[in-house]
Amino acid sequence: MAGNPAFGNRIRELREAKRQTDPTFSLRQFAQRVGISATFLSKVERGEFDPPSAENIIKMAELLGTDADELLALAGRVDPELDEIIRQRPKAMAEFLRTAHQHQLTADEIAELTRRIRRDRQE
Amino acid sequence: MAGNPAFGNRIRELREAKRQTDPTFSLRQFAQRVGISATFLSKVERGEFDPPSAENIIKMAELLGTDADELLALAGRVDPELDEIIRQRPKAMAEFLRTAHQHQLTADEIAELTRRIRRDRQE
DNA sequence: TTAACTGTCAAGTATAATGTACACAGTGGT
DNA sequence: ACCACTGTGTACATTATACTTGACAGTTAA
Numbered sequence: 001m002a003g004n005p006a007f008g009n010r011i012r013e014l015r016e017a018k019r020q021t022d023p024t025f026s027l028r029q030f031a032q033r034v035g036i037s038a039t040f041l042s043k044v045e046r047g048e049f050d051p052p053s054a055e056n057i058i059k060m061a062e063l064l065g066t067d068a069d070e071l072l073a074l075a076g077r078v079d080p081e082l083d084e085i086i087r088q089r090p091k092a093m094a095e096f097l098r099t100a101h102q103h104q105l106t107a108d109e110i111a112e113l114t115r116r117i118r119r120d121r122q123e
Numbered sequence: 124m125a126g127n128p129a130f131g132n133r134i135r136e137l138r139e140a141k142r143q144t145d146p147t148f149s150l151r152q153f154a155q156r157v158g159i160s161a162t163f164l165s166k167v168e169r170g171e172f173d174p175p176s177a178e179n180i181i182k183m184a185e186l187l188g189t190d191a192d193e194l195l196a197l198a199g200r201v202d203p204e205l206d207e208i209i210r211q212r213p214k215a216m217a218e219f220l221r222t223a224h225q226h227q228l229t230a231d232e233i234a235e236l237t238r239r240i241r242r243d244r245q246e
Numbered sequence: 247t248t249a250a251c252t253g254t255c256a257a258g259t260a261t262a263a264t265g266t267a268c269a270c271a272g273t274g275g276t
Numbered sequence: 277a278c279c280a281c282t283g284t285g286t287a288c289a290t291t292a293t294a295c296t297t298g299a300c301a302g303t304t305a306a
Contacts, residue, residue, distance in 0.1 A: 073209070073211075078210060082209060082217055083201040090193050091230065092230035099241065103244045106212075107214065110212060116236070
């Protein structure tokens with residue numbers, strides 16, 4: 001890899017937005033709360049460095065009040081927890097994911113299947 | 124990481140089995156066909172080194188005639204292709220996976236959902 | 247005007263991941 | 277006795293990942 005402007009821009013955008021109402025969202029202070037250096041964050045936001053580790057991206061999402069999975073996706077990563085879930089049922093989950101992809105399921109259609117799990121289980 | 128006996132044992136087991144009928148499945152020859160050194164494979168099989176890259180595990184699965192996703196899971200990895208699929212619908216897929224996990228869906232139940240995708244799509 | 251911020255630049259670092267080359271010892275056949 | 281093969285131990289090598297330190301210039305507020 002060699003930097004990711006899409007991810008960086010999004011972080012800067014979210015951080016600047018937060019800062020409108022909370023001045024502690026300066027580059028330095030935000031970096032400190034995430035647990036990385038200001039320099040690193042600066043380069044990441046300008047797409048000069050690769051996004052941080054999944055762990056730190058998740059911290060960013062929490063602080064910024066946004067969805068971690070979307071931020072991770074933007075960074076070209078997946079929550080390690082999801083990989084762990086796949087590993088518990090590798091064949092079945094792999095087949096499910098590939099089939100969903102082949103049929104180009106929309107987010108709504110996937111959400112419908114999620115609801116079905118909850119519904120079937122609750123009775 | 125620091126070696127993975129479960130993965131190594133499985134590879135050795137599968138390779139030795141193959142060798143019963145095909146003498147080209149010696150450690151050296153198999154390593155060569157996978158594209159790694161015999162030394163490395165030896166250490167991996169004895170759980171002294173970590174499993175190879177996802178790419179090389181997939182090659183092993185092909186040569187050994189076994190399921191790549193299961194081998195990858197044993198190695199503590201996930202096919203990068205699956206991560207890519209998740210990244211295309213991060214929120215929906217993440218929610219699906221977490222819900223399936225929370226409800227402890229069995230492989231069969233997941234397969235049923237996969238069939239449902241195909242069925243609903245075919246009409 | 248100086249003090250305290252803001253973000254940025256240049257350079258370097260620590261650790262892990264993913265391997266390699268080469269020499270060696272044991273075994274089985276000829 | 278020798279050859280060719282088996283797997284293995286020692287000792288690195290290479291690249292990527294995920295950052296850090298310290299110095300700097302511009303802006304803002306007292």
